Amino acid sequence: MDNFTFHNPVRLLFGKGQIAQISKEIPAGSRVLFAFGGGSIKTNGVYDQVVAALKQAGLIWREFSGIEPNPRYETLMRAVELARTEKLDFILAVGGGSVADGCKFVAAAIPFDGEPWDILAKRAKVRQAVPLGIVLTLPATGSEMNCFSVVSRAETGEKLSFGSPAVWPRFSVLDPESTYTLPSRQVGNGIVDAFVHVMEQYLTYPADAPLNDRLAEAVLATLAEIAPAAMANPPDYQARANLMWCAAMALNGLVGSGVPHDWATHYIGHELTAISGIDHARTLAAVWPGIMAVKFEAKKVKLAQYAERVWNIHDGSIDDKARAAIAKTRELFESVGVPTGLAAYDLPADIAEQVAARFIARNQAPLGEHGDIDAQMAKKVLAAA
Amino acid sequence: MDNFTFHNPVRLLFGKGQIAQISKEIPAGSRVLFAFGGGSIKTNGVYDQVVAALKQAGLIWREFSGIEPNPRYETLMRAVELARTEKLDFILAVGGGSVADGCKFVAAAIPFDGEPWDILAKRAKVRQAVPLGIVLTLPATGSEMNCFSVVSRAETGEKLSFGSPAVWPRFSVLDPESTYTLPSRQVGNGIVDAFVHVMEQYLTYPADAPLNDRLAEAVLATLAEIAPAAMANPPDYQARANLMWCAAMALNGLVGSGVPHDWATHYIGHELTAISGIDHARTLAAVWPGIMAVKFEAKKVKLAQYAERVWNIHDGSIDDKARAAIAKTRELFESVGVPTGLAAYDLPADIAEQVAARFIARNQAPLGEHGDIDAQMAKKVLAAA
Numbered sequence: 202m203d204n205f206t207f208h209n210p211v212r213l214l215f216g217k218g219q220i221a222q223i224s225k226e227i228p229a230g231s232r233v234l235f236a237f238g239g240g241s242i243k244t245n246g247v248y249d250q251v252v253a254a255l256k257q258a259g260l261i262w263r264e265f266s267g268i269e270p271n272p273r274y275e276t277l278m279r280a281v282e283l284a285r286t287e288k289l290d291f292i293l294a295v296g297g298g299s300v301a302d303g304c305k306f307v308a309a310a311i312p313f314d315g316e317p318w319d320i321l322a323k324r325a326k327v328r329q330a331v332p333l334g335i336v337l338t339l340p341a342t343g344s345e346m347n348c349f350s351v352v353s354r355a356e357t358g359e360k361l362s363f364g365s366p367a368v369w370p371r372f373s374v375l376d377p378e379s380t381y382t383l384p385s386r387q388v389g390n391g392i393v394d395a396f397v398h399v400m401e402q403y404l405t406y407p408a409d410a411p412l413n414d415r416l417a418e419a420v421l422a423t424l425a426e427i428a429p430a431a432m433a434n435p436p437d438y439q440a441r442a443n444l445m446w447c448a449a450m451a452l453n454g455l456v457g458s459g460v461p462h463d464w465a466t467h468y469i470g471h472e473l474t475a476i477s478g479i480d481h482a483r484t485l486a487a488v489w490p491g492i493m494a495v496k497f498e499a500k501k502v503k504l505a506q507y508a509e510r511v512w513n514i515h516d517g518s519i520d521d522k523a524r525a526a527i528a529k530t531r532e533l534f535e536s537v538g539v540p541t542g543l544a545a546y547d548l549p550a551d552i553a554e555q556v557a558a559r560f561i562a563r564n565q566a567p568l569g570e571h572g573d574i575d576a577q578m579a580k581k582v583l584a585a586a
Numbered sequence: 587m588d589n590f591t592f593h594n595p596v597r598l599l600f601g602k603g604q605i606a607q608i609s610k611e612i613p614a615g616s617r618v619l620f621a622f623g624g625g626s627i628k629t630n631g632v633y634d635q636v637v638a639a640l641k642q643a644g645l646i647w648r649e650f651s652g653i654e655p656n657p658r659y660e661t662l663m664r665a666v667e668l669a670r671t672e673k674l675d676f677i678l679a680v681g682g683g684s685v686a687d688g689c690k691f692v693a694a695a696i697p698f699d700g701e702p703w704d705i706l707a708k709r710a711k712v713r714q715a716v717p718l719g720i721v722l723t724l725p726a727t728g729s730e731m732n733c734f735s736v737v738s739r740a741e742t743g744e745k746l747s748f749g750s751p752a753v754w755p756r757f758s759v760l761d762p763e764s765t766y767t768l769p770s771r772q773v774g775n776g777i778v779d780a781f782v783h784v785m786e787q788y789l790t791y792p793a794d795a796p797l798n799d800r801l802a803e804a805v806l807a808t809l810a811e812i813a814p815a816a817m818a819n820p821p822d823y824q825a826r827a828n829l830m831w832c833a834a835m836a837l838n839g840l841v842g843s844g845v846p847h848d849w850a851t852h853y854i855g856h857e858l859t860a861i862s863g864i865d866h867a868r869t870l871a872a873v874w875p876g877i878m879a880v881k882f883e884a885k886k887v888k889l890a891q892y893a894e895r896v897w898n899i900h901d902g903s904i905d906d907k908a909r910a911a912i913a914k915t916r917e918l919f920e921s922v923g924v925p926t927g928l929a930a931y932d933l934p935a936d937i938a939e940q941v942a943a944r945f946i947a948r949n950q951a952p953l954g955e956h957g958d959i960d961a962q963m964a965k966k967v968l969a970a971a
Contacts, residue, residue, distance in 0.1 A: 202824060204601025206599050213590075214591055216589025411808045423796045423797040
């Protein structure tokens with residue numbers, strides 16, 4: 202096990218009816234930026250619950266709607282302007298990972314001295330941020346329980362990330378009932394996103410970390426177990442509750458403490474979204490088989506352990522088990538409506554060259570647990586996927 | 587799954603050499619109460635590492651030694667007096683769970699307006715506390731990653747607990763190498779203590795919480811796996827590291843979020859320590875078989891799941907598997923030198939009556955996940971144990 206620092210100060214308020222608690226969680230006297238996405242919260246009751254809680258607390262708020270999937274810098278800067286003009290001093294992000302990520306950027310950008318895009322493009326240090334709380338309506342990205350954010354810029358076609366302790370959510374409300382009206386496409390995407398988050402921190406090589414391995418396997422096995430019920434309509438409370446809890450646990454720093462990480466699937470996937478606008482989770486399902494094919498030898502011991510513990514596959518050689526686990530994973534993703542492999546998606550013929558060119562253009566540090574996935578290797582991954 | 591709030595702001599600094607980090611973690615200009623136990627830290631190098639870090643940070647400190655196992659109110663009040671006299675404003679607890687628990691009480695008692703014993707005996711509200719950091723040298727209680735504390739009072743023979751968000755450790759340093767000089771009795775106790783902490787939050791009844799179940803099983807299976815190497819001499823870094831990480835995870839709020847809890851073994855065990863001075867972990871091993879015997883019917887479904895997933899026992903009926911899992915657990919405890927069952931300990935013949943009388947005397951609320959373990963049931967538990 203490697204040395205690590207684990208710190209996660211997010212206050213998680215979990216369960217039905219918990220949105221009402223935000224009246225006690227937002228500091229009294231705050232002027233709130235109530236930010237959300239495309240308006241689905243107005244039809245599923247979440248908007249009304251949030252407004253009731255804000256009124257209950259006697260808070261002043263301004264609404265900002267229209268934060269899109271893969272939130273755009275251009276949109277977010279309008280929220281920054283609103284917050285600056287109206288002197289708003291608390292941000293309440295209501296929605297999925299895109300709203301949460303977007304609001305983290307807004308929180309950091311409001312007091313930022315300089316061009317906020319530098320936070321993403323030049324990794325400019327975030328020294329302070331407006332405090333932020335989240336009401337989550339889409340279990341997937343884990344943004345509700347971490348201090349990371351991914352933002353896209355339409356004019357340049359870039360999709361970049363930043364992280365800072367200044368943007369830890371002060372609280373996150375996870376009410377499984379708020380997911381009931383989600384389209385099944387988004388539920389399936391969420392299952393895949395959470396699953397791949399864990400795999401990025403687990404499917405590497407043995408590292409004397411049996412507890413972390415088992416924590417990762419706990420999240421993976423639970424996701425596999427609840428996936429059918431989580432996809433069902435009418436929705437199943439317990440399945441949605443466990444999906445929400447799994448998605449938060451998948452990327453809150455715990456599973457990945459003290460162990461090697463991969464993340465190549467994510468970084469290559471981000472480029473596919475930037476180039477072709479494919480849903481984030483779908484890019485992961487598109488790219489992952491390519492990583493497994495190209496890095497099979499380096500990962501097969503861990504893949505075989507994953508086969509045994511998550512999929513109950515005990516027969517055959519290490520290679521056999523590893524291949525069977527990859528097949529099971531693809532089956533799981535397909536079963537929740539997310540196609541796997543690159544061919545399933547409508548991408549330009551030269552996608553591999555485009556991704557490699559982007560890696561080179563911005564001097565992308567080599568990815569993967571061995572730090573060997575550079576632009577050339579990314580091309581091989583996409584060819585294999 | 588039940589509604590829950592999860593919040594754990596402790597900053598965990600994990601790994602070899604991390605004690606040096608306290609120079610950055612303690613606020614500059616602090617006047618530090620450096621509190622420890624019986625002096626073992628002076629022979630194993632931990633004292634020197636702490637002093638070097640305090641000097642490095644240019645901090646002023648006062649030492650307070652002699653915090654005993656099952657820390658006593660009388661001792662701790664002397665630390666409170668020192669801190670008040672010397673206007674100390676940060677507490678650095680260096681040792682095991684007793685030093686950590688004792689220092690949480692000291693932290694709360696220093697600014698307490700009134701008789702600090704009321705914090706324990708009357709559950710007086712703790713509104714503020716002096717900030718506290720921990721350097722852990724004995725993985726066992728989990729105190730390094732929670733806001734709870736257990737304190738004993740010699741003159742009345744009481745052992746009582748309190749918890750408050752005011753006493754969250756600001757940081758905890760977990761360096762596995764600092765455990766190398768522990769007597770094997772304390773390592774064995776630590777394994778049992780961590781194991782029982784998880785069982786108190788897991789061995790109840792099925793509650794639609796598959797992720798929590800698997801997280802609990804992850805800690806239990808890891809403890810069982812590493813126990814032999816953790817007991818070995820010379821010490822094994824990876825085994826000690828995983829033991830330390832397991833003990834912290836066993837009682838940091840995560841495993842028990844949204845699920846029923848038991849804790850009857852602990853509460854009855856505390857009385858055995860108060861009456862006869864038996865090590866905390868040993869009281870758990872003494873009492874636990876009695877709880878399993880008396881509550882077998884209510885717990886057997888979960889015991890059978892535990893048998894399958896932690897002990898790989900798949901044959902026989904639910905009852906068979908449940909009994910086999912109890913036997914395996916006792917074997918594990920015995921294998922690390924901790925006898926199980928009451929008969930293995932030197933206790934007064936009327937121990938059951940004494941415990942029952944104490945429960946009645948202080949109106950102990952009924953214990954267990956069904957809230958049915960009262961004074962009479964505690965007598966039955968002790969008879970069965």
